[in-house]
Amino acid sequence: MKGSVRNAAVAAAAAAAALVLGTAAANPEVPAPPAGASSQVLQGARLYQQHCALCHGAKGRDANVFPRPIWGPGHDIAKFGTARGLFEYVQLLMPFDDPAKIDDAAKTAIVNYMLVRNGNLKPDKPLPPGGDQTAIR
Numbered sequence: 268m269k270g271s272v273r274n275a276a277v278a279a280a281a282a283a284a285a286l287v288l289g290t291a292a293a294n295p296e297v298p299a300p301p302a303g304a305s306s307q308v309l310q311g312a313r314l315y316q317q318h319c320a321l322c323h324g325a326k327g328r329d330a331n332v333f334p335r336p337i338w339g340p341g342h343d344i345a346k347f348g349t350a351r352g353l354f355e356y357v358q359l360l361m362p363f364d365d366p367a368k369i370d371d372a373a374k375t376a377i378v379n380y381m382l383v384r385n386g387n388l389k390p391d392k393p394l395p396p397g398g399d400q401t402a403i404r
């Protein structure tokens with residue numbers, strides 16, 4: 268095998284692995300949180316990219332796997348009621364491939380990021396562990 272062909276094969280395998288792992292390489296375009304975001308929100312953005320964007324898209328919408336956006340126009344997450352309700356759903360069921368893959372602190376940070384993106388939480392205010400009574404609209 269020529270070196271360049273082998274290099275291409277290695278690059279393709281790495282890209283496939285990145286896709287499976289949901290790493291930054293697979294989802295470069297997760298939007299940065301707004302200026303003044305708490306470290307929890309910044310962490311939530313990174314974790315969303317790693318563990319959720321694979322199926323829900325960098326911007327919370329990827330109709331290939333799940334038809335509805337999970338924040339922003341057209342979302343249906345208001346049915347979870349509050350930040351705590353959304354946390355409890357994510358705690359139980361997400362990431363869909365292995366909900367035990369990340370801990371509750373990570374899930375709290377992701378919920379914080381999602382609700383900042385959805386306009387329900389201010390970016391500079393961390394969410395207490397397991398969420399709170401903030402309404403989802």
Ligand code: HEC
Pocket residue numbers: 315318319320321322323332333335336337342343344356357361362363364377
């Ligand atoms: C392997 C693909 C996959 C991954 C990774 C994944 N999800 Fe999901 N998600 C789904 C599927 C499929 C559903 C629909 C589940 C159902 O209806 O039972 C769903 C549903 C949801 C819903 C409900 C939306 C609605 O309108 O009902 C939320 C919220 C959600 N996911 C958040 C997350 C978060 C946060 C993460 C990362 C921690 C994540 N998901 C990771 C596939 C995935």
